[in-house]
Amino acid sequence: MSEIKQFKLPDLGEGLTDGDILKWMVAVGDTVDVNDTICEVETVKAAVELPSPFAGVVTALHAAEGETVPVGTAIISVDVSPGAVAAASDTEQAPAPTAGSSAEDMVPTLPAAASGAEIGAAEERQMTLVGYGPQEGGSRRRRKVTPSAADPAAARLVAHRVLAKPPVRKLAKTLGVDLASVPASGPNGTVSREDVAAAAGSRVDTYPSSGQSQVTTRRTGDHSVRETRIPIKGVRKHTAAAMVASAFTAPHVTEFVTVDVTATMELRDRVAARRDFRDVRVSPLLFVAKAVILAAGKTAQINATWDDSAGEIVLKHYVNLGIAAATERGLIVPNIKDADALSLRELAEAMNSLTETARSGRTSPADMSGGTITITNVGVFGVDTGTPILNPGEAGIVAFGAVRRMPWVVGAGPGERIEPRWVTQLAVSFDHRVVDGQQGSQFLSDVAAVLTDPGLALL
């Protein structure tokens, strides 16, 4: 008599739920040997060839090429003892993929140890374990008897059996709540924080306040998290208001320039090697800052304010240089007061302390007010450039892109050639009410000129 065995799609990765049949290598009627490739399957992790676990004659393919098959579904039937009967007809087969069917089940049953989490819980689907498909139908496990409370071992058992996460257990301990006495309303019969709080008769703040913005997730009816709602507050709220105010009051114009900054990078190396600079970080940004300060001194309009209420343009004869800083709380723009009066070493120190203060979340409102012009260092994110939005009250903002090795045409005439050079992009956005195109262009080309040839700073 023929003996049909089915091969069910195993979990080919760790915790995968399905796979696509890419290609069948065998057809009904083919003879296969153990480990002969039967098909190619693609999962989210890899495309792999499946070897046959049986030797015999293929009697059925249960999935078409291109079909997505859930793990645990029979994909092929093989007659492992053909010949005794002329041919196994379809009616004789019982290709039902459920456990306990007459066809031999190649997917082993879930071992008892693995199903602890599901005990007593009415879950839709068993946890997918390595090599075992999700069980559909079949049997479930439940407690035979409720242990008697009089039995001390059983009582201990009850205490161990209460399902709750460690922080909830700690909360219960703190509030003096016996977890075993709390009605559980959490998923899978777990005792939740709210359950403990209710039992303690007090409203307990679900999320201990730590100055962090509070994130609450809202679950949809099918219990899958599709959206996360974050309250708009703090830095995010401030940033949004400032950006909207700026973008819709100051007419922005942005200009770009690509610069060969090789000379600046070389100067940076020489400066960084100096004894008097040994304690400070000498970054390319430092030289951009210096160049912006110098160029702002030549084009007064870029370092100015449009005072709408007074009907005046205020030209600043000092530079409070803002540096946009990405912090855990969001984007903030502290500024260095009277940056134009600082030596390069002092400017480096000021920038170091500004970023450190910002990163540690200790930037004060005073640090962030009174800025006159801003640099945003988008290059640290590997970005080439952008169109920055003005810090409200300012007329200019410079974006400093990533400094890259790029091919660059150098020399002239017969000496003209392409060399790898350090190249970056600069962008400046300005308030067109204050700054004309000619002035904005002059400012940008002044910044670029100093970075191309830092010696110009002496002029």
Place this chain on the structure above:
Amino acid sequence: MTEHVRAVQPEPDMVQLLTPEGQRVEHPDYPLDITDEQIAALYRDLVLVRRIDTEAIALQRQGELGLWASLLGQEAAQVGAGRALRKHDMAFPTYREHGVAWCRDVDPMSLLGLFRGTNLGGFNPHEHNFNMYTIVIGAQTLHATGYAMGVVRDGAVGTGDPERDTAVLAFFGDGASSQGDVNEAFVFAAAGNLPVVFFCQNNQWAISEPVTTQSRVPLYKRASGFGFPGMRIDGNDVLASLAVTRKALDDARNAQGPTLIEAFTYRMNPHTTNDDTRRYRLGSEAETWKLKDPIARVKAYLLREAKISADFFTDLEQESKRLAEHIRAGCRALPDPTPESVFEHVHVDMPNELREQRDDFAAFVSSIEEVSA
């Protein structure tokens, strides 16, 4: 891509005793006195080890194993090193040293439980002087170094007694060489002049990370910075692996301190059965390495140069089939663990509290009954 091409170029100073074409060559520093019968025995190891690997991959694809880390292409490095060990030496593997396990007489069946999830390692390390598979990358180099410290304190180094002098062999890969653990192991081994040999199988890829992005110098050259010798061998040459590891282990036993061996080889298969090499490397690279296959060159030698009968190959084919059947049948028959087994092998003497938890848990589990859905 040029970097990767360079990674497959052999170094001029790489030790090789059997060329990819199966020609025996001599190396002045590593003379190897070996009979053709012994080479045939190594060939048997290589073939059977590859069969274990092939069978385990098939079992994973059939849903019988959760995972498998294939050694395809690295058989020679492992068998050469494994056969260089003496019985009382101690070896510390990663999770890919199936070939070394074979040389330490560990039943391949014992390796499968870990990958099937039915046990945490199915053999006694002290019986085979072969530690449990270590999943944490590079951690075993520190275990090996610690073991070597113990060997020194036992006075089992440099006595001149071959029954007593002991060496330790630590396996790791090119990816692990970037780990702090491995570098710490180097520091301690050098400082203590410990009898440990660091055997790095540089298979060129740390999952998807090529070795060229990890090191600016060939890995074996790192040893000089720590103060001990390092050398690169053709990792697909079982004779080079045997000769160089044998010499390094001898040095270790004779109180000459540690050695780093970089076996220059190639991981022909994905990192594990969960990985897909097509996402990060060119197929042409593997094609290059196929020409350097560790088994084909030994077969070529045996057929052309040695007087090995054709029966040897037929018998080996049969033996290989029997081994595969043993693994297939045995894997499915591996016993499922009891729920209480999770409490075992943690403490030598189980504390009362843990014993109580175990008994409660057993009582709880036995109170569960099957009901139909």
